[in-house]
Amino acid sequence: MKIAVRYYTKTGNTKKLADEIARTVGVEAKTVDEKLSGDVDILFLGSSVYAAGVDEQVKKFIEDMDGSVGKIVNFSTAAILKSTYSQIKKIAGKMGIEVSDREYHCKGSFGFMHRGKPNAQDLKEASKFAKSFL
Numbered sequence: 001m002k003i004a005v006r007y008y009t010k011t012g013n014t015k016k017l018a019d020e021i022a023r024t025v026g027v028e029a030k031t032v033d034e035k036l037s038g039d040v041d042i043l044f045l046g047s048s049v050y051a052a053g054v055d056e057q058v059k060k061f062i063e064d065m066d067g068s069v070g071k072i073v074n075f076s077t078a079a080i081l082k083s084t085y086s087q088i089k090k091i092a093g094k095m096g097i098e099v100s101d102r103e104y105h106c107k108g109s110f111g112f113m114h115r116g117k118p119n120a121q122d123l124k125e126a127s128k129f130a131k132s133f134l
C-alpha cells in the first residue's frame with residue numbers, strides 16, 4: 001500500500017500532526033509545496049483554517065495532483081472551526097477524488113487560545129487514527 005503525507009501550516013500546529021502521522025505510517029511528511037506525482041492509495045492531507053477558509057495553496061495542491069489517489073484522509077487543526085473536512089471534500093469532489101469519512105481533528109493554539117495544542121495526547125490519538133488505516 002502506497003501512502004503519502006502532505007500538509008499546509010502557517011504556525012506549526014498542523015505540522016505536528018503531520019509529522020506524527022508520517023512517523024506512524026513510515027513515510028516523510030512533506031508540505032503541499034511538493035507536488036504529488038504518481039499513484040498513491042492513501043493521501044493523509046493536513047490543513048487548517050485562516051479566516052474560515054483553507055489556504056489557497058491546499059486547493060492548488062489538490063487541483064495540481066497527477067496520478068491517481070485512492071482516497072484522501074483529512075486531518076486538521078483549528079482554533080474554533082470543528083474541521084476542514086467539508087472544505088477539503090468539496091475541493092476533492094470536484095476532482096473526482098474520494099475523501100474518507102473518517103478524519104482526525106484537534107484544536108490548534110492561536111494566540112492565548114488552546115495553549116500547547118496539539119499536545120502529547122492529541123499526537124497519541126492522531127497516531128492511533130493513522131494506524132487504523134494500515
Ligand SMILES: Cc1cc2nc3c(=O)[nH]c(=O)nc-3n(C[C@H](O)[C@H](O)[C@H](O)COP(=O)(O)O)c2cc1C
Nearest residue numbers: 009010011012013014050051052078079080081108
Ligand atoms: C491568520 C489566521 C486566521 C485564523 N482564522 C481562524 C478561523 O477563522 N477559525 C478558526 O477556527 N481558527 C482560525 N485560526 C486559528 C488556526 O486555525 C489555528 O491556530 C491552527 O491550528 C493553525 O494551524 P497551523 O499552525 O498549522 O497553521 C486562524 C489563525 C491564523 C494565523
